[in-house]
Amino acid sequence: MKSQFRFIITIALMMLLIFYTVGRVSTVVYINKEAGISPSPSTFKINTSIFYVNREEMLVAEEKAITINSNELVEAVLTELKMGPTDEKLFGVIDEGVRILSSEIVNKKLYLNLSGELVNSTFWQRGYHEVVLYSIVNSLTQFDNIERIQIKVEGKDINAYLDAKHTIADLSYNDTLIFREPATPRDVVQTFLNYVMIERYDLAFNMTTASASDDFTKDDFKSEMSSYRNQKQSYEATQPFVKRNGTNLSVIINYEYIDRTRNITYDGGTEEWFLLEESDDLFKVIWPRSDY
Structure with a gap:
């Protein structure tokens, strides 16, 4: 009888130890x-x-x-x-x-x-x-x-x-608002277009040749690029690649329109953005594009 009682006590103590351990692990x-x-x-x-x-x-x-x-x-x-x-x-x-x-x-x-x-x-x-x-x-x-x-x-x-x-619904992690220092021609154009799409026209303008000219203002830039943004808002920029032709440097962007309801992707055409290479690691987007 005593051995049976000791067995029950032992089991009870083991159960208490298990519950205590689980309680501590749950704080991870x-x-x-x-x-x-x-x-x-x-x-x-x-x-x-x-x-x-x-x-x-x-x-x-x-x-x-x-x-x-x-x-x-x-x-x-x-x-x-x-x-x-x-x-x-x-x-x-x-x-x-x-x-x-x-x-x-x-x-x-x-x-x-x-x-x-x-x-x-x-x-x-x-x-x-x-x-x-x-x-x-x-x-x-x-x-x-x-x-x-x-x-x-x-x-x-x-x-x-x-x-x-x-108007917004549920919010999730957003990397388009995270600052990244553009280091390559591809980075420059992608960052420039991202600024336009999030309506940071001030930052996008500072990345252009127009920012060093008296011929154009930030308001001129905003007016034209807000219209551009409205046209491209439903498209995704994919597969950018750098093109060099003599002294000309450009980045070509492929656009796609994705119908997520029907899971169909449509070709949105290509677009070429030319850059002015001011130094080995400093590039400006040539704007207005009529200068090309």
Whole structure:
């Protein structure tokens, strides 16, 4: 009888040990498939990318080690965004007064409700809405348990604070707003066209020969390239390749229109952009194109 009692006690102790171990393992959180190991069941520390902006008002990732308490992942990331970067060349776009009113993750979708300070911030008031939103979205989607984010402000859909033409649905990681220093002719043209498509005409204009001329203004450029953007908005630029013909340097872009409903791709033709090579690693897009 005593041996049977000892056996039951032993089994009970083993079960308690298993439950305790599982409880500790459950505090491991993953970011990009890598685990952050918790020193205690309620906290863990992990390296992640927090997105700030540079002088061009484009996103730049800064690597940070953040400590997260229990289920306060979203709070920890927002705190880092509000604290700002360590790099003096970068700037934070989330004001200190921004608060989380509610947050919930369901099936890898984060439902995030923020306080009104978000849309009263300096960057938001200057019109850099996407930069503000994607500094949050790109930082939070570094974690494997968040793929999409629905943002509300004071309980209202974020679209209530945007122009009608900029209506958005769920937000996911966006690399078109991330700053990349173009180093090759292909990079220059791709970056130039990306700036046009995200309506950063100021940055696109600075990459052209027209920026050093008194014959054209940024308004002239914006007027023509906004029309160009409207024509190309439904197309995807693919397979760019560099062409040299004597002293002429150009990049040829192939365009495709993809009907995702019927899974059909249509040829959208090709387009050639000529470049002025000012030095070995500095290129300007020749504009206006009538100069070709």
